Amino acid sequence: MTEAPAFPGHPALGRGAVVAPGSPIPAAFAHVDVVRVDDSVLAEPETTAAELHSRWARRRPVVVELAAAAADLAAPQVCTAAPHSLTPAFTFTREWLDFTVWANNWDLRGSDPVWWRARKAERLGAAIAGPADVVLADGTVAWSDGGPRGPLDVDAAVVHRESIECGRLVPTGAGVRGGGGSGLAGDDLAAVLHAAGPARVVAPAGSGKTRVLTERLRHLLGDRGVEQQV
Numbered sequence: 001m002t003e004a005p006a007f008p009g010h011p012a013l014g015r016g017a018v019v020a021p022g023s024p025i026p027a028a029f030a031h032v033d034v035v036r037v038d039d040s041v042l043a044e045p046e047t048t049a050a051e052l053h054s055r056w057a058r059r060r061p062v063v064v065e066l067a068a069a070a071a072d073l074a075a076p077q078v079c080t081a082a083p084h085s086l087t088p089a090f091t092f093t094r095e096w097l098d099f100t101v102w103a104n105n106w107d108l109r110g111s112d113p114v115w116w117r118a119r120k121a122e123r124l125g126a127a128i129a130g131p132a133d134v135v136l137a138d139g140t141v142a143w144s145d146g147g148p149r150g151p152l153d154v155d156a157a158v159v160h161r162e163s164i165e166c167g168r169l170v171p172t173g174a175g176v177r178g179g180g181g182s183g184l185a186g187d188d189l190a191a192v193l194h195a196a197g198p199a200r201v202v203a204p205a206g207s208g209k210t211r212v213l214t215e216r217l218r219h220l221l222g223d224r225g226v227e228q229q230v
Contacts, residue, residue, distance in 0.1 A: 008029070008106060009143065017029050017113075023108070032060075032062055034063045052101065057197060073094070104147045140171065159171055172224055
């Protein structure tokens with residue numbers, strides 16, 4: 001008999017939850033902070049989006065009390081300013097908030113917990129079943145991850161959100177080529193193998209920055225299975 005999907009998931013995944021206003025907090029999330037998202041936050045979302053993004057990036061669970069209408073949160077933003085007047089820091093902050101609310105959080109607004117990453121994986125041919133989130137067509141047990149892309153120490157395969165959005169149910173790390181970064185110095189290799197998030201490489205001309213970048217790309221595409229966007 002197939003087991004039920006795991007809730008709330010492996011601790012290393014850092015999943016949180018979205019609850020309706022006034023709803024009780026499940027025991028699995030009793031120890032985490034609650035962040036309220038209401039109409040006043042939608043009007044000025046930057047601070048809350050930055051807070052939720054920080055937690056998402058560090059895989060720190062949070063409970064979001066969604067007191068605003070989900071449709072208002074998800075509504076596309078429009079900017080009518082001239083493109084040349086915008087700075088590189090320009091962000092659609094409400095869309096950013098929408099991402100951080102849902103990226104790695106369970107939907108607990110109904111009677112049963114819903115993990116939307118698993119639902120999307122199901123549409124691609126996976127079965128929603130335990131002991132993780134889904135079972136792939138070849139029988140592989142996998143987590144459908146909504147956190148930042150990077151290595152995870154978990155007890156099953158991991159199919160990342162980006163892979164699912166691209167219509168692929170390929171576990172992270174599939175197709176390892178091996179040998180990437182051979183011959184690099186320690187600090188260069190550290191940049192190539194950087195786990196998650198941005199990394200700044202500062203070095204003088206002729207020091208090998210281009211090789212570090214190409215090895216990084218080879219590592220991401222070949223070792224981690226990151227999708228190529230064309």
